[in-house]
Amino acid sequence: MGPFVPDLISDQLNLVVALLLGIGFGFALEQAGFSSSRKLAGVFYGYDFTVLRVFFTAAVTAMSGVLLLDYFGLLDTDIIFVNPTWLMPTIVGGVIMGIGFVLGGYCPGTSVCAAAIGKIDAMFFVGGGLLGVFTFGELFPLYDKFYASTSLGAIKVFDSLGMTQGVFAFILIAVAVGAFAITTIIEKRANKTSAPSFEFKSGKHFAAGIAVLALGVLFIFMPNRKTHLINEVSDARYISSHPVNTMDADELAFRIVDHEPKVRIVDIRSAAEYAKLALPGSDNMALRDFFSKEWAPLFSQRHVKKVILADNETEERTGYLLLQKLGYENLAVLNGGFEAFNKTILSPSAFVPVGTRWDNDVRGFREQARTDILKMIADSKNAGPKVEKKPKKIQGGC
Amino acid sequence: MNTKYMNPYLAGFLLGMVLLATIFITGRGLGASGAIKDVTIAVMDGVAPAHTEKAPFFNNYVGPGKENPLKSWLVFEVAGVFIGAFVSGLASNRLKFVTEAGLKVRPKLRWLFAAIGGALFGLGAQFARGCTSGAALSGMAVLSTAGFVAMLAIFGTGYAVAYFARKLWL
Numbered sequence: 001m002g003p004f005v006p007d008l009i010s011d012q013l014n015l016v017v018a019l020l021l022g023i024g025f026g027f028a029l030e031q032a033g034f035s036s037s038r039k040l041a042g043v044f045y046g047y048d049f050t051v052l053r054v055f056f057t058a059a060v061t062a063m064s065g066v067l068l069l070d071y072f073g074l075l076d077t078d079i080i081f082v083n084p085t086w087l088m089p090t091i092v093g094g095v096i097m098g099i100g101f102v103l104g105g106y107c108p109g110t111s112v113c114a115a116a117i118g119k120i121d122a123m124f125f126v127g128g129g130l131l132g133v134f135t136f137g138e139l140f141p142l143y144d145k146f147y148a149s150t151s152l153g154a155i156k157v158f159d160s161l162g163m164t165q166g167v168f169a170f171i172l173i174a175v176a177v178g179a180f181a182i183t184t185i186i187e188k189r190a191n192k193t194s195a196p197s198f199e200f201k202s203g204k205h206f207a208a209g210i211a212v213l214a215l216g217v218l219f220i221f222m223p224n225r226k227t228h229l230i231n232e233v234s235d236a237r238y239i240s241s242h243p244v245n246t247m248d249a250d251e252l253a254f255r256i257v258d259h260e261p262k263v264r265i266v267d268i269r270s271a272a273e274y275a276k277l278a279l280p281g282s283d284n285m286a287l288r289d290f291f292s293k294e295w296a297p298l299f300s301q302r303h304v305k306k307v308i309l310a311d312n313e314t315e316e317r318t319g320y321l322l323l324q325k326l327g328y329e330n331l332a333v334l335n336g337g338f339e340a341f342n343k344t345i346l347s348p349s350a351f352v353p354v355g356t357r358w359d360n361d362v363r364g365f366r367e368q369a370r371t372d373i374l375k376m377i378a379d380s381k382n383a384g385p386k387v388e389k390k391p392k393k394i395q396g397g398c
Numbered sequence: 399m400n401t402k403y404m405n406p407y408l409a410g411f412l413l414g415m416v417l418l419a420t421i422f423i424t425g426r427g428l429g430a431s432g433a434i435k436d437v438t439i440a441v442m443d444g445v446a447p448a449h450t451e452k453a454p455f456f457n458n459y460v461g462p463g464k465e466n467p468l469k470s471w472l473v474f475e476v477a478g479v480f481i482g483a484f485v486s487g488l489a490s491n492r493l494k495f496v497t498e499a500g501l502k503v504r505p506k507l508r509w510l511f512a513a514i515g516g517a518l519f520g521l522g523a524q525f526a527r528g529c530t531s532g533a534a535l536s537g538m539a540v541l542s543t544a545g546f547v548a549m550l551a552i553f554g555t556g557y558a559v560a561y562f563a564r565k566l567w568l
Contacts (some may be wrong), residue, residue, distance in 0.1 A: 003425030011402070017423060021442040022478020026430055030486035032409030039403075039491020041567045043553075044560035053406035054413060055535065061414025062539035066421060074422075081426040083537040086527065093526025093533075094551020098516050101556045102563045104515015105498075107530040108523065109430035109479060111516065116480045117487030118495040120505070121512040126434070126553075128513035133438040140455035147525065152543070154451045160543045168541070178402070180407075196406070208407065359462040386439050396426030398435065398472065398523060398532035 001293060005394060010297040026113055035114040037105030037121060044102055046190035047198070056176040056352040064215060067169060071225045076292060078226075081396030104128070127313040141258075166219040173216035178210045230287055233321040244320045247307055248335040249344040250362075253369040256280055256376070264298060267309045268319045269338065280376040282309065292320055294392075299328040306330065312337040345369055401491045416537055426471070427536025431523035433476035435459075436467040436522075443467065500567040511566060526551070531547075 005014055032054045033039045042048025069075035081106065101107060106114060106125045114122030140147070148357045158168035223231075232238060256279060265282035267274055270293040274284040289295055299306060308331065310320040316333035323331055334341060351363040403409070411424050419429050436459075439476045442450040453463045459467050468472075480490070487493045499508035523529040534552060537545020 002422040003427075009423070013417065014424060014471060018471045018474035019478040019481075021416060021420045021423070021428070021513045022475035022480075023482035023485070024419070024478075025413070025475070026482025027478035027486045028409055028413040028416055028482075029491075030483040031404040031405035031490070032406055032413065035483060035487065035492070038500070038567065041500075042433065044556050045564065045567055050403070054410040055530075057407050057410025058413035058417060058521030059535055059538040061411050062417040062421065062535075062543060065414070065418035065543075066539060069418075069422060077540075079425060080421055080540060082540045083427075083528065083533060083542040083544040084545065085542065087543075089525040090527070090533070090547045091551050092546050093522040094525065094548045095523030095555045097526065097548075098552045098555025099559055100515040100518030100522060100560050101530075101552060102515075103511045103566070104519065105512065105567070106515065106519075107552075108434055108516075108519055109428075109476075109529070109531040112430065112479050113483035116466045116483035116496075117492050120495060120497045120510050121499065124509040124512040125516035125519075128439065128516025128518075129431070129434040129520035130438045130516075131442065131513070132517035132522075134442065134520075136521045136524040137438075137442075137453060137455040140453075144454065145482070154542045156541050157543045158541060165541065172538075182453045196403075200405075205407070253517060335442045371429075380502070386437055394425035396429075396471075396536075397423075398429040398528035 001073065002069065003080055003394060006392065007293065025109070029110060029113045030117065035117050035122075037114065037118060037119070040107075040110060041102065041105045042191075046183075046186050048191065049187050052183055053180060056179065060173055060176050063169060063172065064219070067159065067165070067219060067222070071222055073225055073291075077116070078288070078292065079393050081394045082154040082156070084154045085150075085152040085396055086148070087152055089149065094147075131389070143203060164220075165224055166222055169219040170216040173212055173219075177213055180205075180209065181289040203322060226288055226291055229325055230318075232319050233325060238315045239314060239321065242316055242317075242321055242324075245332040247305075247332040247334045249341040250369075252307060252334055252341065252367070253345045253373060257354065257369055258373045262303055263305045263307060265309050266298075266306050266319065266323075268315065269310055273311075278377070278380075279309070280380055281375065287319060287322060290319070290326060299326075302330055304330065305332055307332045307334055309334050309341075310336055311339060335355055345373065403490075414539075417433070417536065419537075421539060424471075425540060427532065428475065429528060429532030429536065430470045430476055430479070430531055431519065431529035432472035433470070436473050438469045439467045500565070504564055508566075522564055 003380045007329070009017060029035070039048050039050050043051035066075065068078065068079045085265060097107070104125050105244065106122055108129055110120045111125040111129070115126055132241055158165045161168065181278050184200070187197050263278050267278065267282045267284045268287060271284060278284065283298065285295060290299070306323065306328070308316045310316045313333060316337055320331050320333050351366055353359040353363070417428055420426065426467055437458050439450065442456060450456045453483040484493070499505065519529060523533070525536055526533050527544070527546065530552060533548040534545055538549060539545070
C-alpha cells in the first residue's frame with residue numbers, strides 16, 4: 001500500500017525519486033508547450049487555452065487516481081500530505097501570483113522548463129523569483145502575523161463546501177469538461193488563424209469528454225472506502241448475521257496474569273477512557289487505525305489471538321468484523337465487553353456464587369486475578385506514559 | 399523533426415499521471431516555488447550567513463543542526479524538471495536561445511516584465527505556501543481547500559488584470 005515514504009524509501013533515496021519524477025514533470029510540461037510564455041499568456045486573452053486544458057486535465061487525472069487508489073485500498077490517504085489552508089494569506093498570495101502570471105508570462109515551474117530550452121525571458125523570470133523570495137523574507141516582520149493568520153489546518157474542499165467527496169469530484173469533472181468545450185469555441189473565434197483547437201479531432205474529443213463525465217458519475221456513487229467499510233460492519237443486521245469467536249472475562253484475566261504472548265488486546269475505546277484504565281499490554285486505537293500500516297504487523301501475526309475490547313460487545317463485534325474484512329485471522333471479542341470484565345474481575349465484590357462445587361475456586365481465582373492485574377496496571381503506570389503509536393503524516397509543500 | 403506540441407489533453411493526462419505517481423510513491427505533491435526559495439536561502443547563506451541565520455523567516459531554514467537548504471526534495475525535483483524539459487526540447491527540436499515576447503514588445507522590456515513577474519510569483523508563493531504547481535495543482539489533486547483557493551485566486555486575478563497588460567501580449 002502506498003505511499004512508500006518513509007517505510008520503503010529512505011530520505012536519501014527519496015531525493016533520487018524526486019529527480020526522476022521531476023524529469024517526468026518537466027518533460028510533460030515542455031511537451032505541452034508550457035515552455036512558451038505567449039502560449040501560457042494566451043489563456044488570459046482567449047487566443048490559446050492550452051494552459052486551461054493541460055492544467056485541468058492534470059488536476060482531474062491526479063484527483064481521480066487518488067480517489068480510485070483510495071477506494072481499492074492501495075493508497076493510505078490518511079497519511080499523504082494535504083496542503084493546509086491559511087485562507088487569507090493564500091488569497092493574497094494568489095492575487096500577487098496572478099498579477100505576476102500576466103506580467104511575466106510564466107509560473108515558477110514553467111519558467112524552469114522554458115529556461116531549460118533556452119528562453120532568455122524565462123531566465124529573467126527565474127532570477128526575479130529569487131529576488132521575490134529575498135524581498136519577502138527581508139520584509140517579513142511587516143506581515144508575520146498576517147502570514148500565520150486564518151490557519152484552518154489540512155481541510156478538504158468538499159467539507160468546506162458541505163458536500164460529499166464523490167459529488168464534488170463529479171462537479172469538478174463536469175466543470176472541467178464544460179470549460180474545455182466553451183473555451184474551444186471562444187478560442188476559435190478569438191484566433192481565427194492559429195487556434196490550437198483547429199487541429200483537434202472533434203469526434204474523438206467529444207467521446208473522451210463523455211467517458212470522463214461517466215467516470216465522474218461513478219464517483220458520486222463511489223463511497224470513501226474506509227468510511228464505507230466501517231459503516232458496513234457497524235450495521236446491526238451485518239453484525240447479527242456474522243458469528244464471531246468469543247473469549248470470556250475469566251479466560252482473558254488468566255491470559256493477562258499468565259503474560260500469554262499469544263494473546264494481544266486491541267482496545268478500541270476512546271483515548272480518554274484508555275488513559276483512565278488500560279489493561280496490561282493492551283493497545284489503544286480507533287477503528288480507522290485498523291487500515292494503517294502501523295498496526296499491520298500486530299494484526300497479521302496469525303498465531304497471536306487479537307482480542308477486541310470495547311465498552312460493549314456490539315462495538316467489539318464491529319471491530320472484529322472490520323479486521324476480518326481486512327483479511328486478518330485469529331480474532332476474538334471479549335464476552336460482554338469491558339463492562340463485563342470490570343464487573344467480574346476488577347470489582348471487589350466480583351464474585352456471585354452460583355451454587356456449584358467450583359464456587360470457591362472461582363472466587364479464589366478472581367480475587368487473585370484482580371490483585372495481580374491491578375498491580376500490573378499500577379506498575380505500568382509507574383513505568384511512565386506509554387509511547388503513543390500514531391500513523392506518520394508525510395510532510396510536503398513548498 | 400516534428401516541433402509541434404503534444405495534444406494538450408494528452409499532455410495533461412501525462413502530467414496528471416506523473417503527479418499521481420508522486421503522490422502514490424512519496425505521499426506528497428509536486429512543486430516549484432519551494433525550490434526557488436531553497437536556492438535563494440542557500441545563496442543568502444553563502445553570501446551573508448550571519449544575517450541569514452538571524453533574519454526572521456530565513457532562520458527557519460538555516461542555522462546549526464539544519465540540513466543544507468539545497469539538499470531538499472524540491473530542489474532535486476526541480477533539477478529533474480530542468481533535465482526533463484531539456485530532453486523534451488531536444489526531442490522536439492526546440493532548443494534555442496531566444497526571447498519570446500508579444501509582437502510589439504522589445505526584448506529589454508520583456509526581460510524587465512519577466513523579472514517583475516518572477517518576483518511577484520516568488521513573493522506571492524510564500525504567502526500562499528506554494529505556486530501553481532505546489533499549491534494549486536498538487537493541492538487540487540488531494541482535494542485540499544487551499545489548492546482550490548490558490549487556483550481561483552491566481553487565475554481569477556489573471557483574468558481581472560489581463561486587460562491592463564494586453565499591450566505586453568497582443
